Amino acid sequence: MTTLTDPPKEQFRLSMLLYDTRYRSATIQVIALIGFMLLAAWIISNTIQNLEGLGKPIEFGFFAESASYDINQRLLEYNSQDSHLRAAFIGLLNTLVVAVLGCITATIVGVFVGVLRLSNNWLIARIMTVYVEIFRNVPVLLWIVLAMAILIEGLPAPNAFRGDNPTATMDLFNTVAVTNRGVYIPEFLFSRSLGDIHLFGTSSIRFDISLDLIAFLIVLGGSIFTMRKVSAWAAAKQESTGDRPKIWHIQLGILFVPMIILLAALGFHLGYPELKGFNFRGGTHMRNSLIALWMALSLYTAAFIAEIVRAGILAISKGQTEAAAALGMRQGRIMRLVILPQALRVIIPPMISNYLNLTKNSSLAIAVGYMDITGTLGGITMNQTGRELECVLLLMLVYLAISLSISAVMNWYNNRVKLVER
Amino acid sequence: MSDVSFVRTEMLPEQAPPASEVGAIGWIRHNLFSGWFNSILTLVSLYAIWYVLSGVLPWIFQSVWNANSLNECREIMIATWGSTHGHACWAVINDRWLQLLFGFYPSHLYWRPIVSLILLLVALAPVLYSDRVPSKMLIVTAIYPFLMPFLMWGGTIWGPIAAALGFVVGWGVYTLVSKRLSGLFGMVAGVAASVIWWLVLSSYFVGALDSILPIGIEAVQSRQFGGFMLAILLGVVAIGVSLPIGIVLALGRQSDLMIVKYLCVGFIEFIRGVPLITLLFVASLLLNLFLPPGTNFDIILRVMIMMTLFSAAYMAEVIRGGLAALPRGQYEGADSLGLNYWQAQRLIIMPQALKISIPGIVSTFIGIFKDTTLVSIIGLFDVIGLASAIRADTAWNGIYWELFAFIAALFFVVCFSMSRYSMYLERKLQTGHH
Numbered sequence: 091m092t093t094l095t096d097p098p099k100e101q102f103r104l105s106m107l108l109y110d111t112r113y114r115s116a117t118i119q120v121i122a123l124i125g126f127m128l129l130a131a132w133i134i135s136n137t138i139q140n141l142e143g144l145g146k147p148i149e150f151g152f153f154a155e156s157a158s159y160d161i162n163q164r165l166l167e168y169n170s171q172d173s174h175l176r177a178a179f180i181g182l183l184n185t186l187v188v189a190v191l192g193c194i195t196a197t198i199v200g201v202f203v204g205v206l207r208l209s210n211n212w213l214i215a216r217i218m219t220v221y222v223e224i225f226r227n228v229p230v231l232l233w234i235v236l237a238m239a240i241l242i243e244g245l246p247a248p249n250a251f252r253g254d255n256p257t258a259t260m261d262l263f264n265t266v267a268v269t270n271r272g273v274y275i276p277e278f279l280f281s282r283s284l285g286d287i288h289l290f291g292t293s294s295i296r297f298d299i300s301l302d303l304i305a306f307l308i309v310l311g312g313s314i315f316t317m318r319k320v321s322a323w324a325a326a327k328q329e330s331t332g333d334r335p336k337i338w339h340i341q342l343g344i345l346f347v348p349m350i351i352l353l354a355a356l357g358f359h360l361g362y363p364e365l366k367g368f369n370f371r372g373g374t375h376m377r378n379s380l381i382a383l384w385m386a387l388s389l390y391t392a393a394f395i396a397e398i399v400r401a402g403i404l405a406i407s408k409g410q411t412e413a414a415a416a417l418g419m420r421q422g423r424i425m426r427l428v429i430l431p432q433a434l435r436v437i438i439p440p441m442i443s444n445y446l447n448l449t450k451n452s453s454l455a456i457a458v459g460y461m462d463i464t465g466t467l468g469g470i471t472m473n474q475t476g477r478e479l480e481c482v483l484l485l486m487l488v489y490l491a492i493s494l495s496i497s498a499v500m501n502w503y504n505n506r507v508k509l510v511e512r
Numbered sequence: 513m514s515d516v517s518f519v520r521t522e523m524l525p526e527q528a529p530p531a532s533e534v535g536a537i538g539w540i541r542h543n544l545f546s547g548w549f550n551s552i553l554t555l556v557s558l559y560a561i562w563y564v565l566s567g568v569l570p571w572i573f574q575s576v577w578n579a580n581s582l583n584e585c586r587e588i589m590i591a592t593w594g595s596t597h598g599h600a601c602w603a604v605i606n607d608r609w610l611q612l613l614f615g616f617y618p619s620h621l622y623w624r625p626i627v628s629l630i631l632l633l634v635a636l637a638p639v640l641y642s643d644r645v646p647s648k649m650l651i652v653t654a655i656y657p658f659l660m661p662f663l664m665w666g667g668t669i670w671g672p673i674a675a676a677l678g679f680v681v682g683w684g685v686y687t688l689v690s691k692r693l694s695g696l697f698g699m700v701a702g703v704a705a706s707v708i709w710w711l712v713l714s715s716y717f718v719g720a721l722d723s724i725l726p727i728g729i730e731a732v733q734s735r736q737f738g739g740f741m742l743a744i745l746l747g748v749v750a751i752g753v754s755l756p757i758g759i760v761l762a763l764g765r766q767s768d769l770m771i772v773k774y775l776c777v778g779f780i781e782f783i784r785g786v787p788l789i790t791l792l793f794v795a796s797l798l799l800n801l802f803l804p805p806g807t808n809f810d811i812i813l814r815v816m817i818m819m820t821l822f823s824a825a826y827m828a829e830v831i832r833g834g835l836a837a838l839p840r841g842q843y844e845g846a847d848s849l850g851l852n853y854w855q856a857q858r859l860i861i862m863p864q865a866l867k868i869s870i871p872g873i874v875s876t877f878i879g880i881f882k883d884t885t886l887v888s889i890i891g892l893f894d895v896i897g898l899a900s901a902i903r904a905d906t907a908w909n910g911i912y913w914e915l916f917a918f919i920a921a922l923f924f925v926v927c928f929s930m931s932r933y934s935m936y937l938e939r940k941l942q943t944g945h946h
Binding site: 109115118119120122123126133136137139140141143209210211212213214217223224226227228229230231232235236239240243450451453454456457464468478479482485486489490493494 | 544558768771803920923924
């Protein structure tokens with residue numbers, strides 16, 4: 091007979107830090123942390139020494155100084171006497187403008203191409219494959235520079251629109267002028283405008299919000315709220331009686347009538363661009379740089395989105411469609427209630443990461459002179475003030491903040507649509 | 513009862529299917545005209561193809577190849593076809609293609625990048641086609657990282673040899689120490705010895721040997737590098753170095769060691785959160801600030817470092833996806849065989865995880881190769897930078913389609929081959945049963 095005894099309590103020895111798996115992980119982590127801190131300290135001390143040598147210690151006072159450069163494409167008012175901080179803010183808005191425009195266009199084109207790539211029609215599927223391969227395998231910077239070159243060299247100058255026999259004419263019933271200085275589109279004007287409200291006084295993030303826009307949004311929100319109430323009423327009626335009342339004309343009325351009344355009350359009209367002197371006046375001027383960047387980024391990203399959409403649709407097995415058809419659903423409902431909810435779960439996460447890529451790629455604006463945050467903060471401000479460290483670090487922080495917020499949205503969405511498993 | 517049978521007694525001869533269902537006609541009916549909507553789509557696409565080709569084909573083929581300026585090109589076009597519209601002026605490519613490919617690399621040394629490229633293909637062959645190329649060729653692959661910088665930058669031969677010796681020194685110290693003490697100590701000591709060799713001793717070694725035996729070839733300055741050669745150089749280095757770093761980062765992110773994990777997560781998320789152009793700003797403006805005062809190392813090397821870090825972060829995420837996709841049983845199986853962490857990773861986990869992530873890895877490669885064009889923004893003369901320079905030249909002012917078509921074709925060929933290779937590799941490594 092053997093008796094089981096507890097193993098003798100081991101004394102802690104120094105070598106156990108290396109050989110005992112219980113302690114070794116702690117040892118490795120402590121060494122890694124010390125190594126990282128040493129590296130960071132080394133870099134920081136080098137930087138401080140170098141900056142002292144150059145005579146420019148880190149400080150952010152230059153942001154309050156006058157920027158003294160102009161930003162030609164902007165959403166808010168700005169002039170060259172404004173501060174560098176204001177310029178950076180305008181640049182940030184420009185980044186967001188091109189990112190939002192690009193994401194919308196890329197999604198539309200990408201979904202269209204992705205669906206057509208799965209078409210039964212051999213020819214159209216091949217054409218879309220060619221589009222996807224060409225755009226995916228050529229650098230986006232080349233597309234941006236090429237788009238800019240086409241706009242500048244290929245389009246008529248404003249003076250080609252002049253005279254009795256102009257060589258160029260305006261498009262879309264004389265409302266849009268496409269010139270080599272940019273595209274002039276009609277602008278929204280209100281003859282009985284409610285005015286603006288000014289936010290943040292005179293600080294560098296001041297901006298004006300048009301009360302007309304707010305009124306419009308309130309009316310739109312009210313209409314949508316009422317429409318949902320009406321469709322809830324219709325659904326309740328369907329539940330109780332089995333007949334679904336016809337509501338589409340009511341819905342259309344609720345959506346459009348208040349809107350039209352409001353626009354008429356505010357005296358809404360379009361301001362058309364007109365050729366005056368050497369250039370067009372009136373209307374909204376979209377610079378070539380904005381259009382080139384927007385077009386190139388959207389077509390490039392659309393090729394990636396097309397592949398995602400295609401993969402997402404292919405990921406849903408054919409049995410789902412057949413089962414839904416067996417339940418007696420019609421084509422549209424199968425798509426809306428069965429295929430899309432499942433496909434979107436596959437499509438949305440990579441789609442958002444492509445939106446993120448598009449936003450980051452919009453920093454290539456600097457190649458065509460579009461004044462986004464890279465062009466202002468990381469471009470002219472940096473060159474004028476010579477504050478490379480501060481500017482580049484801030485630039486990185488701004489992009490990091492944008493990326494992390496988009497990632498947060500993505501995680502929130504992923505958690506919401508995640509399959510609930512036990 | 514007559515002898516009439518209501519059932520046919522003899523078989524009818526087999527008939528050929530109707531002509532409209534098989535062959536070319538059947539194919540066309542099924543794939544192009546299977547309904548009114550499909551027919552409209554087909555007609556619209558046929559028109560679109562005709563429209564594009566009728567513009568592009570004459571543009572490509574009825575073109576001018578020999579001229580010294582865009583104006584001369586236009587004169588020739590007017591003399592030949594009566595208009596300048598719809599004809600390409602390939603003379604610009606004919607005039608500048610060497611510059612677009614090699615940048616300002618000295619023309620009598622063009623053989624060096626060409627030999628480097630050929631050797632690159634030789635070095636890649638045993639890796640890419642491991643089943644057809646003898647594995648002895650891997651020696652070329654091992655030598656290539658030291659040979660290529662020597663060929664490209666020139667200078668003394670002792671520099672690359674000293675760099676290679678660093679690995680020998682590290683290996684020697686590792687075997688010595690791990691025999692006496694433990695493997696972990698050996699690893700640390702080996703790495704430390706290599707680093708000391710590279711940072712401190714190797715410069716004396718090179719200096720001494722260079723004064724005794726000055727063997728070398730003509731040196732080329734980094735600012736003379738450019739063109740498509742620069743894209744390939746940056747791409748190859750970033751791709752080659754980022755894969756191992758990416759694997760280490762991915763393992764770090766998956767690891768149980770809290771601090772290591774958070775360091776890796778922080779690094780990956782930071783790099784992925786900022787655009788590459790800001791990292792290139794760091795390379796061109798800030799990297800020298802981060803190093804001891806007076807350090808000023810080569811701009812191409814700095815760009816290589818930042819591009820490698822950038823691509824490593826993306827690579828880490830791709831490989832992490834592969835690791836996460838691996839069934840839990842594989843990890844448990846490796847544990848039950850009694851393998852330690854590194855053995856399990858090397859023999860069980862990584863081969864499978866990497867196989868799963870091949871498409872992602874290759875698309876990261878393609879992405880980083882395309883992103884090498886961004887160096888034109890910080891003032892290096894890669895193809896896009898050279899294209900801008902050529903367009904600013906008075907002789908070629910106003911030309912753009914021809915230049916960009918040429919550059920796009922260069923990138924397309926490389927990137928498209930990479931994506932096709934990844935498909936081939938996926939098929940080759942396919943072990944599932946279908």
